[in-house]
Structures are given as structure tokens and as C-alpha cells.
Amino acid sequence: MNALEKKPLTLNISPNLGRIIRTIIGVAVLAWMAVRFYNVLTVDPFGADVWTRIAISGLILGGMYALIAIGYTLVYGILFMINFAHGEVMMIGSFGGYFAFEILKNIPMPTEADPKLTFINAQPVLSIIIAFLIGMSLASMSGYFLEKIAYRPLRGAPRLVPLISAIGASIFLQNAAQLLFGPQRRDYSNPDLLWRGSGWTVEIAGSPVIITYTGVFSFVLSILLMVGLYMLVQRTKLGRAMRAVAQDKKTAALMGINVNQIISQTFIISGALAGAAGVMWGIHNGLINHYVGFIPGIKAFTAAVLGGIGNIPGAMVGGLTLGILETLGPAALGIDFQLKDVIAFSILVLVLIFRPSGILGEALSEEKL
Numbered sequence: 001m002n003a004l005e006k007k008p009l010t011l012n013i014s015p016n017l018g019r020i021i022r023t024i025i026g027v028a029v030l031a032w033m034a035v036r037f038y039n040v041l042t043v044d045p046f047g048a049d050v051w052t053r054i055a056i057s058g059l060i061l062g063g064m065y066a067l068i069a070i071g072y073t074l075v076y077g078i079l080f081m082i083n084f085a086h087g088e089v090m091m092i093g094s095f096g097g098y099f100a101f102e103i104l105k106n107i108p109m110p111t112e113a114d115p116k117l118t119f120i121n122a123q124p125v126l127s128i129i130i131a132f133l134i135g136m137s138l139a140s141m142s143g144y145f146l147e148k149i150a151y152r153p154l155r156g157a158p159r160l161v162p163l164i165s166a167i168g169a170s171i172f173l174q175n176a177a178q179l180l181f182g183p184q185r186r187d188y189s190n191p192d193l194l195w196r197g198s199g200w201t202v203e204i205a206g207s208p209v210i211i212t213y214t215g216v217f218s219f220v221l222s223i224l225l226m227v228g229l230y231m232l233v234q235r236t237k238l239g240r241a242m243r244a245v246a247q248d249k250k251t252a253a254l255m256g257i258n259v260n261q262i263i264s265q266t267f268i269i270s271g272a273l274a275g276a277a278g279v280m281w282g283i284h285n286g287l288i289n290h291y292v293g294f295i296p297g298i299k300a301f302t303a304a305v306l307g308g309i310g311n312i313p314g315a316m317v318g319g320l321t322l323g324i325l326e327t328l329g330p331a332a333l334g335i336d337f338q339l340k341d342v343i344a345f346s347i348l349v350l351v352l353i354f355r356p357s358g359i360l361g362e363a364l365s366e367e368k369l
Contacts, residue, residue: 022353029350033333049207054327060215060284062323063222067277068300069307069315070229071143071270077246077310078266081159084166085146086274087297088173093139093275094282094292095181100131101189124191136275142173143271144264152260170294177290185289188282190214196286218280225276226316229269233312242266246310295341299326302348308358317359322347 068090075083104127107119120127150169154162190196199212233239244252245262253259274293281296282288299322307318322344329343330336351358 026350026354047207048205049209050331051328052204052209054331055324056209056211056215058324058327059320060219060323061327062303062320063219064277064280064296064319065300065303065323066226066316066319067222067273067280068296069304069319070226070312071274072301072304073310073312073315074242074266074270076304078242078263079151079155079162081151081162082166082301083146083151083270084163084297084301085150085169085173086270087293087295087300088170088177089139089142089146089271089293090274090278090281090297091177091288091290091293092142092173092278093135093271094278094288095177096135096138096275097131097279097282098186098188098288100134101127101191104130105189120189120191121193124193127191128194132276132279135279136272139275139278140268140271143267143274146271147264147267152263170297174290174294181290183290185287188286188288190283194283196284212284214284218284221276221280225273229273230312230316232269238262238265299341299344302344304358305348306351306358308360311358311360314358314360321359 068086071086071089072083075081075086101120105118105120109117109119109122111117111122146169150165151162154165194214194217196214197210197212199210199215201208201210203209233242241252241257241262242265244255244257245259249259252262277296278288278293281292300319303318303322304315305318306322307314307316325347326340326344330340333343
């Protein structure tokens with residue numbers, strides 16, 4: 001061997017070293033959280049009424065996250081891509097419900113008892129149904145055309161290309177909504193039946209706790225929609241076709257399934273769920289603008305990853321878990337409630353490090369694996 005030649009420098013790193021480092025980081029984080037939680041319970045404890053209010057808020061928020069997360073999961077399960085414009089589809093649905101309520105509250109239906117009565121309070125249940133139908137229809141159409149224009153031409157492209165297209169579609173929809181509806185925040189005009197702030201009052205630890213009508217309505221409707229979707233996917237002909245396309249597109253096409261049609265219907269269904277979440281967001285929280293879907297959309301993606309991307313029950317569990325952790329986290333750790341977003345995205349990082357497959361595991365076909 002030539003004396004001038006040098007042997008390459010190699011480092012023999014144990015394959016278990018990375019696992020050991022992750023374990024040390026995990027233990028350190030858990031120890032820090034335990035100390036903070038102990039301080040909250042002993043130094044400046046919250047009452048049972050405060051914890052109850054926070055937990056209720058977490059369940060309501062988690063139900064909305066779960067609805068949006070299911071849209072990510074449906075699309076990922078079939079196309080193996082992340083639809084980052086899904087939050088903007090939710091935003092379009094929320095504006096659909098807003099304008100429906102605005103129109104209905106300006107339709108006069110006077111009576112002798114109330115000469116100023118309008119349709120929205122004369123027929124509150126019908127008004128809510130109309131708002132949801134309009135919001136979900138607009139969101140479904142948005143999802144349908146989004147797939148037709150932004151994703152279908154790129155179906156055979158490398159996986160990074162549709163992802164960039166999705167980010168571009170998200171920015172486009174945000175700016176289009178800002179040009180159409182203006183940058184100002186808009187206040188939802190709920191029927192008196194779902195007036196924000198009103199609800200049932202229960203006494204916990206000697207303090208009154210209000211369980212709002214809008215919160216109960218949003219949570220119950222979220223659960224019903226999630227159960228309905230699960231039954232559709234598991235028990236109907238369309239659901240079987242969706243699962244077949246997710247498993248193997250070529251074989252599904254040979255068996256007579258119209259793959260393009262099933263993919264379009266998947267975007268329509270995911271858009272409808274996002275639109276319902278958008279209307280519920282407006283009814284419960286009140287204020288919306290062109291940016292209203294971005295943060296919930298990203299957090300719903302976090303919920304989908306937390307539960308197991310591509311797994312519908314996982315999206316449900318992940319959404320509810322994230323909502324509860326996001327609201328309980330600041331109180332349990334004794335930090336400012338404005339840092340709840342930090343907790344949500346920290347959960348995403350920790351899940352990707354310690355359990356990338358999520359709580360219930362990813363649902364991937366053999367071809368994708």
C-alpha cells in the first residue's frame with residue numbers, strides 16, 4: 001500500500017445508540033412534565049370547576065379536529081399524499097354557513113307577537129340544516145375541483161410534486177377568499193336556539209359551570225358524523241370500493257371499479273366533513289376569516305399522525321386526544337394558555353420521534369409499504 005494513502009476514518013456507532021438517546025430525551029421530558037404538574041397541583045392548584053371547563057372545551061375542540069383529520073386520512077389512504085389545502089376547504093364551508101345565516105336572518109317572517117321576527121329564529125332547526133347543507137356542499141365542490149385541477153394531472157408524478165401542489169392550492173384558496181370576502185373577521189349570526197354563551201348550568205365544587213348549547217351540539221354532531229362515515233366505509237358498496245382502491249388501484253380497476261370516480265367521491269366526502277367542521281367552528285367560536293382554516297387544518301394533520309395516518313378510528317382518537325391535551329396541557333404544566341399551539345406541535349414532533357405509526361398504527365397497503 002502506498003504510504004501516502006490513508007485509511008478512511010470510520011465510526012463504529014452502535015445501532016442501539018439512537019434508541020438510547022431517544023429514551024433519555026423521553027425520560028427527561030416526562031420528568032420535566034411531572035415536576036411542572038406537581039407544582040400546579042401543590043403550589044397553585046386549580047379547582048375542579050376549572051378542570052371541568054377545560055376538559056369540556058378540549059372535547060369540543062377535539063371533535064372538530066377529528067372531523068378534519070378524517071379528511072386527511074381518507075385522501076392519504078387512497079392517494080398516499082397529504083392534502084394540505086384541506087384546512088382551506090374547511091374555511092370555505094364556514095363561509096358557506098355564515099352567508100346562509102346572513103340571508104336567512106334578513107328574510108322577514110313577522111307575527112303578531114314579534115313583528116321583527118325573521119326566518120332564522122322563526123325556523124331555527126331548518127335554518128341550521130340549511131346552513132350545514134350549504135357549507136358542506138360548497139366544501140364538497142371545493143374538494144372535488146381541487147382534486148380535478150391540482151392533483152389528478154400530477155397523479156403519476158413523484159410524491160413531492162403533489163405535496164407542493166397542495167401547498168400552492170392552500171395559499172391560492174386563502175388569497176382568493178381574502179379577495180372575495182375581505183380580510184376582516186365576520187361574526188356568525190346564530191339562531192337564538194344556539195346562542196353562544198347560553199347553556200345548562202351545573203354546580204361543581206361550589207362553582208357554576210356552563211355547558212353551552214353550541215358545545216354540546218358540535219360535539220354530538222361530530223361523533224354522529226364520524227360514526228356515520230365509519231359505517232359508510234365498512235358497510236356500503238362505496239366503502240368497499242374505496243377500500244379496494246386504497247389497497248390496489250390496478251386490481252380494483254380490473255375488477256370493474258372506476259378508480260377516478262372513487263377518488264373524486266373520496267374528496268367530496270372529505271370536503272363535506274371539513275365543511276361541517278367549518279360551520280360548527282363558526283357556530284361555536286363565532287369569528288371567522290379567510291385564515292380560519294389554516295391552524296385547525298395543521299392541527300388536524302397532527303391529530304391524524306397522532307392516531308395513525310390512513311386509519312379512520314385513529315383519526316377519531318387522535319383528534320379527541322389532541323383537543324384534550326391542547327386545552328389541559330397549559331393548565332397542567334402551569335404555562336400561559338397562549339402557548340397551546342406549542343403543545344400541539346410538540347406532540348407532533350414527539351410522535352414522529354417515538355411512534356411514527358401513531359397510537360393505532362398506520363393503515364397502509366402492502367404496495368405502499
